[in-house]
Amino acid sequence: MTALSLSQLQAGYDPDLPIVKGVSFTVKKGEAVCILGPNGAGKSTMIKAIAGLVPCFGGQVRLGETDVTGLPSHLLARNGMGFVPQTENIFTRLSIIENLQIAAQLLPKHERPGRIEAMLDMFPDLAARPRELAGALSGGQRQMLAAARALLTEPEVLMLDEPSAGLSPKLVGQVFETLRRISETGVTLVLVEQNVRAALTLTERALVLVDGKLAHDGPTDVLHDGKFLGELFLGHRAAEAGQ
Amino acid sequence: MNPQAIIDGLIAGSTIGLGAIGLTLTYSILRFANFTHGDFLAWGAYLTLTVAGVLGGLAAGLGAPVYPFSFGWGLPLAMLGGVALTVALTLGLDRVLFGKLRARGADAIIIVMASFGASMALRSLLEFIFTAKPVYFTKALQIAKPLGLGMRATPDQLLVIGLTALLVLALHLLVTYSATGRAMRAVSEDPGLAGVYGIDVAKVVRVTWIIGAGMACIAGVMAGLLVQIRPYMGFDLLLPLFSAAILGGIGSIPGAMLGGLIIGLSEAFAVQIIGAEWRAAISFVILVIVLMLRPQGLFGQKEA
Numbered sequence: 165m166t167a168l169s170l171s172q173l174q175a176g177y178d179p180d181l182p183i184v185k186g187v188s189f190t191v192k193k194g195e196a197v198c199i200l201g202p203n204g205a206g207k208s209t210m211i212k213a214i215a216g217l218v219p220c221f222g223g224q225v226r227l228g229e230t231d232v233t234g235l236p237s238h239l240l241a242r243n244g245m246g247f248v249p250q251t252e253n254i255f256t257r258l259s260i261i262e263n264l265q266i267a268a269q270l271l272p273k274h275e276r277p278g279r280i281e282a283m284l285d286m287f288p289d290l291a292a293r294p295r296e297l298a299g300a301l302s303g304g305q306r307q308m309l310a311a312a313r314a315l316l317t318e319p320e321v322l323m324l325d326e327p328s329a330g331l332s333p334k335l336v337g338q339v340f341e342t343l344r345r346i347s348e349t350g351v352t353l354v355l356v357e358q359n360v361r362a363a364l365t366l367t368e369r370a371l372v373l374v375d376g377k378l379a380h381d382g383p384t385d386v387l388h389d390g391k392f393l394g395e396l397f398l399g400h401r402a403a404e405a406g407q
Numbered sequence: 408m409n410p411q412a413i414i415d416g417l418i419a420g421s422t423i424g425l426g427a428i429g430l431t432l433t434y435s436i437l438r439f440a441n442f443t444h445g446d447f448l449a450w451g452a453y454l455t456l457t458v459a460g461v462l463g464g465l466a467a468g469l470g471a472p473v474y475p476f477s478f479g480w481g482l483p484l485a486m487l488g489g490v491a492l493t494v495a496l497t498l499g500l501d502r503v504l505f506g507k508l509r510a511r512g513a514d515a516i517i518i519v520m521a522s523f524g525a526s527m528a529l530r531s532l533l534e535f536i537f538t539a540k541p542v543y544f545t546k547a548l549q550i551a552k553p554l555g556l557g558m559r560a561t562p563d564q565l566l567v568i569g570l571t572a573l574l575v576l577a578l579h580l581l582v583t584y585s586a587t588g589r590a591m592r593a594v595s596e597d598p599g600l601a602g603v604y605g606i607d608v609a610k611v612v613r614v615t616w617i618i619g620a621g622m623a624c625i626a627g628v629m630a631g632l633l634v635q636i637r638p639y640m641g642f643d644l645l646l647p648l649f650s651a652a653i654l655g656g657i658g659s660i661p662g663a664m665l666g667g668l669i670i671g672l673s674e675a676f677a678v679q680i681i682g683a684e685w686r687a688a689i690s691f692v693i694l695v696i697v698l699m700l701r702p703q704g705l706f707g708q709k710e711a
């Protein structure tokens with residue numbers, strides 16, 4: 165069963181200068197994949213295009229069997245796509261509980277309190293002071309809130325853009341532990357990560373994006389070899405794309 | 408000093424505050440300074456007057472004043488129609504003008520200039536249809552009743568102050584506690600992230616116009632009832648409206664209202680102390696002082 169698939173996706177900020185230059189891949193239901201690549205490769209742009217935040221110029225995005233190319237982000241959210249952006253991923257001027265309440269609005273009324281409760285159980289840091297402004301949270305706690313917000317609606321596909329960015333090694337461990345638990349519940353995970361080692365503990369498959377194109381799509385084990393990854397990033401192994 | 412300035416200031420401040428609410432909401436959610444907002448007040452007053460005329464033609468009894476006020480049931484009924492028509496006007500304007508520019512990713516300054524042009528067009532249209540001659544909702548005269556401490560007010564004036572307080576309270580509760588209000592605050596912080604959270608931003612934009620236009624129409628009717636209706640009535644209020652919105656803090660409904668009251672009271676006292684010819688300068692002076700001392704306003708949040 166396919167959860168998410170891209171075919172020849174082109175996307176970016178200017179139709180004459182696509183940042184994502186024809187990317188195709190398929191993610192199976194329940195699978196966890198990680199997207200690696202050098203800075204500026206277009207990882208964030210690609211994931212935002214999938215989430216409906218960046219215009220697509222060509223190709224197709226499918227969520228399950230449905231073509232969702234170019235659908236506005238709120239409709240994607242309603243169709244089971246959870247997305248946590250790399251930065252500015254919570255409303256800092258709203259309280260913690262309000263952040264969760266907004267997300268809960270996507271659920272039928274009777275499910276909302278229960279799901280909010282479940283998220284507060286999962287993230288005790290958030291439960292400690294739910295009425296506080298989210299802007300008062302620490303970097304790690306913000307990532308918790310961002311993840312909790314996305315998980316609350318039980319999306320079929322959860323995409324996270326560098327959830328470990330700026331976190332201490334201890335917190336990175338916590339975040340990935342949480343992601344592993346989430347993945348075990350059968351949620352399809354698409355993870356953009358710079359922290360290659362942490363990402364490889366979680367996912368069995370990696371996509372490497374270099375200059376807007378896929379340079380590698382395959383099992384993660386070969387990537388434990390730092391030299392291989394280094395060559396990929398530099399574009400020396402571009403021929404491996406689409407394996 | 409004459410304590411009557413307090414009543415005069417509260418009355419002027421009610422109109423300014425209600426008008427500033429729409430301005431502060433469009434500023435925080437659509438991210439542009441809407442120069443047509445003053446003209447929405449004038450259009451609201453004229454549209455209400457038109458509906459009142461139609462209603463009066465259908466049922467003459469509606470015009471008979473209801474004690475102790477100077478107007479009959481026709482006016483509040485007509486105001487409901489006026490609100491609906493003003494809302495339709497703003498949603499129409501957003502569809503043909505502002506929404507098109509937003510969709511094209513136009514800079515805020517372009518949208519501001521467009522609103523300036525639309526403001527002139529709307530005002531000229533009013534002059535063309537209704538002429539520049541002032542008109543009135545009612546010809547009935549009202550005696551101001553003593554309130555004690557040397558202050559007097561007519562029943563109409565007290566009604567205006569009471570209705571304003573009620574509307575501001577209702578709106579404040581809506582924005583603070585309802586799902587719609589949460590969505591509005593979310594969009595004002597980050598429209599892109601709002602979409603990711605599942606909020607239909609276009610719907611929030613419509614709600615913003617509906618609230619802003621509704622309050623503008625009611626403010627226009629109040630000003631029309633207590634003073635007079637003329638095509639320039641809203642445009643002349645533009646500077647006080649902006650000053651009130653900025654003084655209160657962009658995005659804050661209680662802030663806009665408090666800002667309106669402060670501007671209204673300052674104007675009333677200035678008229679007494681330094682003379683009526685300086686009235687218009689007051690909002691400008693307050694605006695400059697606020698921008699220098701506390702740019703985020705009384706209730707505004709600093710940019711993160």
Ligand SMILES: Nc1ncnc2c1ncn2[C@@H]1O[C@H](COP(=O)(O)OP(=O)(O)OP(=O)(O)O)[C@@H](O)[C@H]1O
Nearest residue numbers: 177183201202203204205206207208209210250358
């Ligand atoms: N809002 C934007 N408008 C125009 N160009 C942009 C915008 N955001 C990113 N870009 C450009 O798109 C390219 C890819 O950026 P993107 O953020 O997708 O890279 P990335 O792979 O996520 O990098 P990083 O690892 O640093 O997060 C860069 O050249 C960047 O300059």
Ligand SMILES: [Mg+2]
Nearest residue numbers: 207208209250
């Ligand atoms: Mg990125």
